[in-house]
Structures are given as structure tokens and as C-alpha cells.
Amino acid sequence: xxxxxxxxxxxxxxxxxxxxxxxxxxxxxxxxxxxxxxxxxxxxxxxxxxxxxxxxxxxxxxxxxxxxxxxxxxxxxxxxxxxxxxxxxxxxxxxxxxxxxxxxxxxxxxxxxxxxxxxxxxxxxxxxxxxxxxxxxxxxxxxxxxxxxxxxxxxxxxxxxxxxxxxxxxxxxxxxxxxxxxxxxxxxxxxxxxxxxxxxxxxxxxxxxxxxxxxxxxxxxx
Amino acid sequence: xxxxxxxxxxxxxxxxxxxxxxxxxxxxxxxxxxxxxxxxxxxxxxxxxxxxxxxxxxxxxxxxxxxxxxxxxxxxxxxxxxxxxxxxxxxxxxxxxxxxxxxxxxxxxxxxxxxxxxxxxxxxxxxxxxxxxxxxxxxxxxxxxxxxxxxxxxxxxxxxxxxxxxxxxxxxxxxxxxxxxxxxxxxxxxxxxxxxxxxxxxxxxxxxxxxxxxxxxxxxxxxxxxxxxxxxxxxxxxxxxxxxxxxxxxxxxxxxxxxxxxxxxxxxxxxxxxxxxxxxxxxxxxxxxxxxxxxxxxxxxxxxxxxxxxxxxxxxxxxxxxxxxxxxxxxxxxxxxxxxxxxxxxxxxxxxxxxxxxxxxxxxxxxx
Numbered sequence: 001x002x003x004x005x006x007x008x009x010x011x012x013x014x015x016x017x018x019x020x021x022x023x024x025x026x027x028x029x030x031x032x033x034x035x036x037x038x039x040x041x042x043x044x045x046x047x048x049x050x051x052x053x054x055x056x057x058x059x060x061x062x063x064x065x066x067x068x069x070x071x072x073x074x075x076x077x078x079x080x081x082x083x084x085x086x087x088x089x090x091x092x093x094x095x096x097x098x099x100x101x102x103x104x105x106x107x108x109x110x111x112x113x114x115x116x117x118x119x120x121x122x123x124x125x126x127x128x129x130x131x132x133x134x135x136x137x138x139x140x141x142x143x144x145x146x147x148x149x150x151x152x153x154x155x156x157x158x159x160x161x162x163x164x165x166x167x168x169x170x171x172x173x174x175x176x177x178x179x180x181x182x183x184x185x186x187x188x189x190x191x192x193x194x195x196x197x198x199x200x201x202x203x204x205x206x207x208x209x210x211x212x213x214x215x216x217x218x219x220x221x222x
Numbered sequence: 223x224x225x226x227x228x229x230x231x232x233x234x235x236x237x238x239x240x241x242x243x244x245x246x247x248x249x250x251x252x253x254x255x256x257x258x259x260x261x262x263x264x265x266x267x268x269x270x271x272x273x274x275x276x277x278x279x280x281x282x283x284x285x286x287x288x289x290x291x292x293x294x295x296x297x298x299x300x301x302x303x304x305x306x307x308x309x310x311x312x313x314x315x316x317x318x319x320x321x322x323x324x325x326x327x328x329x330x331x332x333x334x335x336x337x338x339x340x341x342x343x344x345x346x347x348x349x350x351x352x353x354x355x356x357x358x359x360x361x362x363x364x365x366x367x368x369x370x371x372x373x374x375x376x377x378x379x380x381x382x383x384x385x386x387x388x389x390x391x392x393x394x395x396x397x398x399x400x401x402x403x404x405x406x407x408x409x410x411x412x413x414x415x416x417x418x419x420x421x422x423x424x425x426x427x428x429x430x431x432x433x434x435x436x437x438x439x440x441x442x443x444x445x446x447x448x449x450x451x452x453x454x455x456x457x458x459x460x461x462x463x464x465x466x467x468x469x470x471x472x473x474x475x476x477x478x479x480x481x482x483x484x485x486x487x488x489x490x491x492x493x494x495x496x497x498x499x500x501x502x503x504x505x506x507x508x509x510x511x512x513x514x515x516x517x518x519x520x521x522x523x524x525x526x527x528x529x530x531x532x533x534x535x536x537x538x539x540x541x542x543x544x545x546x547x548x549x550x551x552x553x554x555x556x557x558x559x560x561x562x563x564x565x566x567x568x569x570x571x572x573x574x575x576x577x578x579x580x581x582x583x584x585x586x587x588x589x590x
Binding site for chain 2: 054
């Protein structure tokens with residue numbers, strides 16, 4: 001369960017201050033498939049970063065599974081990121097000099113999973129995503145769809161309960177975009193809360209709930 | 223092993239630059255160590271050449287007179303050597319060369335030989351012209367019938383011993399005569415000097431009585447001679463600094479500092495190259511300290527790999543008889559210096575990454 005209570009995020013200092021989020025309150029239940037839409041600069045990525053514990057709110061309270069994130073130490077927040085949240089970043093955000101296998105393995109390394117288990121889990125994930133044939137390739141030697149699958153596999157491998165995807169189809173052609181969206185829907189069906197940030201209305205229309213944000217404020221809460 | 227190498231060379235260009243810088247670091251460190259060891263060994267040989275009890279006599283004669291032949295009469299403690307700025311013309315070496323001349327022997331002399339014996343200490347008659355020279359001087363000798371000779375003041379001297387030490391070149395440039403086996407020309411040249419520096423030394427006894435006798439012996443030949451003497455208790459001025467300066471120790475130190483600075487600059491480039499990787503790792507919950515630890519392991523792996531490469535290269539060059547300009551002597555000092563060199567590079571390389579990683583916001587780097 002995700003609960004945001006009057007979240008404000010201000011970037012910059014003194015006269016250069018920019019209010020990226022302005023009193024956002026929101027609840028997302030476990031297992032929901034939600035899309036956040038809005039024009040560029042509306043604050044959707046900032047909202048996603050705060051939900052993903054990657055950024056701190058300037059004001060307000062954020063609860064994840066009844067734990068108040070805004071009151072936790074940086075170290076505890078890192079643990080929450082490690083245990084509960086999976087990210088699919090815009091433009092894939094894969095480590096360029098690491099193979100598909102090594103990219104997917106990363107969250108397990110962070111969790112100190114034993115080598116044999118890691119190998120088994122990564123290979124299973126590669127098979128499940130249909131990218132076993134590119135496991136030894138670096139991102140530069142993969143197609144856009146393969147890269148996004150690697151990114152999703154990486155996000156899922158640690159067994160996260162919340163999957164955050166920032167423009168997951170933005171860098172893909174339409175057909176591959178549809179495939180990736182279908183993959184995210186499958187993941188959601190297995191019980192994972194999926195939050196997608198997009199500016200593509202066609203994608204948003206395929207989610208259970210659409211949250212619209214404009215100038216840092218929620219204008220439509222689905 | 224495969225994964226270690228993969229981690230080390232993931233960022234190939236940076237890794238190669240780092241290894242090259244490290245190789246230069248090791249060259250400068252071992253080069254400097256070599257210079258230090260040579261200077262240290264030379265100083266050790268110099269100290270070993272000093273007698274426990276020493277008296278230095280400065281004699282200015284009033285006329286050209288042979289007092290040296292009588293100087294040791296009835297002196298029964300210590301050895302006397304004519305040293306100082308005493309020089310003779312050696313034909314093979316060209317021009318005047320600084321020499322020493324044994325005047326009186328009562329105990330073992332503090333000269334170090336690598337072969338042969340000291341002049342005047344042979345079994346046969348001591349009237350033969352004999353000389354002992356250092357390794358470097360010996361190279362210039364002429365060989366006649368398998369024997370080596372120097373022509374000094376127009377007289378031929380057989381080289382009966384080679385002075386030298388296994389560890390340093392302290393003895394390599396010395397020329398040693400014995401008054402009991404020098405020719406007339408040398409004696410004439412010596413007598414014409416009129417200013418002499420005589421070293422009286424003993425490891426076994428006090429020299430006061432010997433000095434009194436020598437003083438009397440000189441005065442009995444030349445009453446008007448000016449004799450000044452002083453007991454020497456110190457080890458004299460150390461030669462280490464001069465030796466190190468002569469062998470360009472500073473160049474090694476400056477090169478080392480530049481390499482360490484280079485490693486610092488490279489670490490900055492490394493971080494720029496890896497910032498996306500670190501941002502992703504942080505985003506997935508990796509703690510700063512673990513990221514720093516991974517970098518530290520990476521740097522140490524590269525340092526150790528460079529060291530292995532350096533040692534392998536050194537051994538290979540030695541096997542091929544190619545001069546490296548330094549010798550690696552495995553000693554506690556060498557090990558400590560190597561560890562210190564790695565530690566300095568390690569610290570220099572880690573400063574910027576540590577600062578950067580702790581300041582790092584993954585949001586800004588990934589652009590999520």
C-alpha cells in the first residue's frame with residue numbers, strides 16, 4: 001500500500017526555487033496497475049522518484065506498507081529500495097560495460113544472494129523474459145526490446161512488491177512497446193503493484209487507473 | 223579468476239592507463255630503493271673501514287725529507303696510513319690519482335679485498351713493487367704475462383690485490399700502496415709534497431703511546447716540522463646524501479609524485495566513466511560503503527596485477543641480460559616500501575571516488 005500525504009517537492013535554492021510537486025496526496029493499493037500521465041515538466045518523474053524512495057520530499061509524509069518513509073534514515077531507505085522496489089528507468093539505464101546476465105544479477109549481488117542461487121535465478125529470469133540468447137551481450141549489442149526486457153528482468157529478480165516504470169515504451173517502436181506493456185501487465189497479474197509513468201494516452205488507457213498530474217498537482221486521481 | 227580479470231578490465235582504457243602509471247610508480251620506487259640501498263651499503267662499507275680508535279695527523283715538513291720510512295719505528299699499536307689528498311701520476315689512468323699508502327701495520331688493516339692480498343703482505347721479499355686497486359681501477363691495468371700492472375711515476379707496479387665489496391662501490395676507485403714495496407720515483411714524488419695527512423688507527427688498543435712515538439720519529443728527522451693531531455671519535459660525514467644526489471634520487475621522487483597525481487586525475491576520469499553504473503547500483507539499494515569497497519577492491523586488484531607484471535618484466539629483462547638500472551633486493555625495507563607505494567597510490571586514487579560517491583544523487587545521474 002502506497003500513501004502520499006500532501007507531498008511537496010521543491011528544487012533549487014532561494015530565487016531559483018521550483019515547486020515540482022505541490023501538495024500531492026495519493027493512495028495506491030497493493031496489486032494495482034496505475035499509470036501517471038501529464039505533460040513534460042508536470043512532475044510525474046519526480047512523483048515516481050519519491051514513490052521509489054530515490055528522492056526525498058521537501059514536505060509531507062510518504063507511507064509504504066504502513067512505514068513512514070519520510071522519517072527513515074538514508075540507510076533504511078536504501079534497504080527499502082533494495083527489498084521492495086523495482087525500477088525500470090527511462091532509456092533502460094543498463095550498465096553499459098556489463099552483460100545482460102551481469103545487469104540482471106545486480107540486485108541479487110546487492111542482497112548478498114549466494115553465487116549458485118544467483119546463477120539459477122538469473123538464468124530463470126533470462127528464460128522467462130526470452131532473452132537467454134543475449135545473456136553474454138553488453139547493452140550496445142542488444143536491440144531496444146531486448147534491453148528493456150533486461151531492465152524489467154533486473155527490476156523483478158529481487159522479488160519486489162512495487163515495480164516503477166518510467167516511460168517504459170518511450171524508446172521503443174510500437175510493436176516492441178506493445179510487447180513490453182503486455183509483459184508489465186503479466187507481472188501485475190502475478191500480484192506486483194505496477195506504476196507506469198507515461199505521456200502516451202494509449203498506454204495509460206490499458207492500465208486499471210490513470211492519475212493525471214499537471215504543474216505538480218494531481219488533477220485527476222482516476 | 224576469470225571474473226576478477228573481467229572486473230579489472232571492464233573499463234579497459236582506464237585500466238590500461240592505471241596499470242601503466244602503476245608500472246612507472248614501481249619503477250620509481252624500486253629505482254629509488256636501489257639508489258638508497260647502494261648509498262646505504264656504501265656508507266656501511268665506509269663505516270666498516272673506520273678504526274675504532276683514530277688519530278689524524280697533519281704534518282707540514284720544513285724541507286724535502288723522507289720521514290715516512292722512519293715514522294713507524296718502535297710503534298707497536300695500530301696501523302698508520304698516508305691518505306688525505308695524496309696523489310700520484312698513474313700512466314694507465316692518466317694524470318694524478320688519489321692514493322693511500324700503508325706506512326706501518328700492527329694489526330689487521332680495514333681494507334676489503336675481493337681477490338688477492340694487500341701490497342707488502344706477501345710471503346716473499348717485500349721489495350717488489352706491489353699495489354692493490356679497486357675494481358674500477360683494475361679495468362685499466364695492462365696485462366703482461368697474465369699479471370696486471372700499473373705504471374706509477376714511471377715505475378711498474380704489480381697489482382697483487384683487488385679492493386672491493388660485494389654490496390657497494392666504496393672501494394672500487396681506491397689505489398693502495400705500501401711503503402715497504404714502493405720504488406724510488408714514488409718516494410721522491412711523496413717527499414716533494416711536504417704536506418701530509420696521516421691516519422693512525424686501531425681496533426684493539428689505545429693510540430696515545432703510538433702517537434707520541436710517531437711524533438718523536440717525525441721530529442727526529444725534521445725538527446722544524448709542523449705537526450697537528452686530533453683524535454676522531456665520530457664516524458665522519460655520511461656519504462649517503464651525496465651518493466643519492468649523484469644517482470638522481472630526486473628524479474625518482476619527482477616521477478613518483480607525478481604518477482601518484484596522475485592516478486588521482488585518472489580516478490576522476492574513472493568516476494565520470496562509471497557514474498551511470500554507480501547511480502544504478504545506488505538506485506537498487508547498494509550502500510555507499512559497498513560501492514566504495516568495490517572500487518577499492520578494483521584498485522587493489524589493478525595494483526597487484528601491475529606489481530606482478532612489473533616483477534615478471536624485471537625477471538624477463540634480467541634473464542635477457544638487459545639492464546633495468548636497478549636491482550630488486552627482497553628485504554623488509556623493500557616489502558614495506560612496496561606496500562607504502564601501493565598504499566599511497568590507493569589513497570590518491572580513492573579520495574575523489576569516495577567524495578563523489580557519498581555526494582552522488584542517482585536521480586540526477588540516471589535522469590529517471
